[in-house]
Amino acid sequence: MVPVVLYRDEALVLRTHKLGEADRIITFLTREHGKVRAVAKGVRRTSSRFGARLEPFMFVDVQLHVGRNLDIVTQAETVQPYARAIFADYGLYTAGAVMLETADRLVEAEREPSVQQFWLLAGALRALSEHAHAPGLVLDSYLLRALAVAGWAPTFSDCARCGEPGPHRAFSVAQGGTVCPRCRPPGSTAPAQETVDLLAALLSGDWAVADATDDRCRREANGIVAAYSQYHLERALRSLRMVDRTSPAAPASALTGPTAARPDGDSPAPSPAPPSATVPAAPSSISATEGALHGSHPNP
Numbered sequence: 001m002v003p004v005v006l007y008r009d010e011a012l013v014l015r016t017h018k019l020g021e022a023d024r025i026i027t028f029l030t031r032e033h034g035k036v037r038a039v040a041k042g043v044r045r046t047s048s049r050f051g052a053r054l055e056p057f058m059f060v061d062v063q064l065h066v067g068r069n070l071d072i073v074t075q076a077e078t079v080q081p082y083a084r085a086i087f088a089d090y091g092l093y094t095a096g097a098v099m100l101e102t103a104d105r106l107v108e109a110e111r112e113p114s115v116q117q118f119w120l121l122a123g124a125l126r127a128l129s130e131h132a133h134a135p136g137l138v139l140d141s142y143l144l145r146a147l148a149v150a151g152w153a154p155t156f157s158d159c160a161r162c163g164e165p166g167p168h169r170a171f172s173v174a175q176g177g178t179v180c181p182r183c184r185p186p187g188s189t190a191p192a193q194e195t196v197d198l199l200a201a202l203l204s205g206d207w208a209v210a211d212a213t214d215d216r217c218r219r220e221a222n223g224i225v226a227a228y229s230q231y232h233l234e235r236a237l238r239s240l241r242m243v244d245r246t247s248p249a250a251p252a253s254a255l256t257g258p259t260a261a262r263p264d265g266d267s268p269a270p271s272p273a274p275p276s277a278t279v280p281a282a283p284s285s286i287s288a289t290e291g292a293l294h295g296s297h298p299n300p
């Protein structure tokens with residue numbers, strides 16, 4: 001007799017893939033077990049006992065049965081239904097999609113606990129779903145902190161290369177932050193001081209400073225965060241192309257985006273190209289079949 005091995009954990013749903021006629025493979029970021037991929041049987045049937053609980057963005061308490069290859073989801077209870085608010089708002093959705101994909105890439109190995117990444121993502125999804133701050137700021141703060149936890153903390157005052165006390169004018173993605181005139185490599189940028197202050201506030205979580213900034217400052221900060229993230233993730237974040245951070249309102253043509261996905265499809269959400277995105281298009285090394293994030297219709 002093979003013993004039945006069950007375990008419970010809290011988990012955030014990162015993405016889903018179709019499997020067979022009615023099942024899905026769910027990629028979770030769990031609190032105790034790191035990244036886990038597991039099969040949810042019958043989840044695509046309307047009568048599924050899982051309901052909408054295993055959609056991207058959901059925070060669930062799951063019970064899993066250890067399988068030969070993939071584990072099997074045997075129970076799922078909602079802890080926080082973040083997906084409801086996030087799927088209902090295009091700005092939240094596009095920001096959230098980048099977060100899930102970033103977490104998926106930063107936590108590469110399965111079953112290696114990443115407690116800090118788990119709570120960082122849970123906190124960011126909560127802030128998004130509660131409209132606590134502008135979605136672009138929540139996203140940029142999440143990216144800076146997730147990269148910092150992964151070992152790539154940027155500096156926004158002292159020279160990233162020689163440590164000379166700042167403030168310094170130049171910023172170098174490759175050097176990891178602000179650089180003094182002596183260390184400044186070709187190709188560094190010279191962001192406004194308010195932009196550097198905003199970046200520091202986003203990294204430290206100083207929301208009073210971040211919320212008070214204007215759009216021009218946020219755009220510049222966003223460009224730096226996007227470049228910094230892409231550099232350090234090595235593989236570009238495909239979802240960055242979807243995010244229109246240049247205007248506070250969602251573009252009209254994009255309003256049908258997330259909700260227009262087939263209710264039962266696992267294809268990536270449509271990627272409308274923002275007309276004036278500051279984020280460079282990602283030179284994609286990611287195959288089309290990999291990383292499909294969006295699988296389901298919003299919770300009715």
Ligand SMILES: [Zn+2]
Binds near residue numbers: 160181183
């Ligand atoms: Zn220096």
